[in-house]
Amino acid sequence: MKQPAHPFRLPRSLDPDLARIRAYWRGLLRGDAEMPFADDLDMNALADLKDELMVIEVFAEPERFRLDIVGKAIGAPQTVGRFADEIAPKTPFEFLRAQASVTLEAARPTFFKRDKGTAAGARGYSRLLLPMWGDGHISLVLGAIAWH
DSSP, X not given: OOOOOOTTOOOSSOOXXXXXXXXXXXXXXXXXXXXXXXXXXXXXXXXXXXXXXXXXXXXXXXXXXXXXXXXXXXXXGGGTTOBGGGSOSOTTOTTHHHHHHHXXXXXXXXXXXXXXXXXXXXXXXXXXXXXXXXXXXXXXXXXXXXXX
């Protein structure tokens, strides 16, 4: 059955680092599973990309997203342990809550791209979010940023 189009759809090609993270995620799949189990995530397997990674814990009711791990290239240390709705929606957190919510609803990877801004120092980036299963629901989202 064909999946309906959704916002935050993956492009035909990804930045090489994002493609590598997605390939790692796919490599964790067991049997016919459509997404890997959260307890299979091994951050050491992506150690050279740790500064561009984030691990987001999912809370179902109410739907909230807590940043448990945030790489140095993504956010300041004070973002660790905070919920996405407690963080200012500025680079690289624009539309993070919306993208994370779509990741849950679609139960598949999502993608967001922000082009370089006109303001001095405004960097462009791409963000990949990958759902992971645990405790009977999507319990974790592995995220990654590629700066342009």
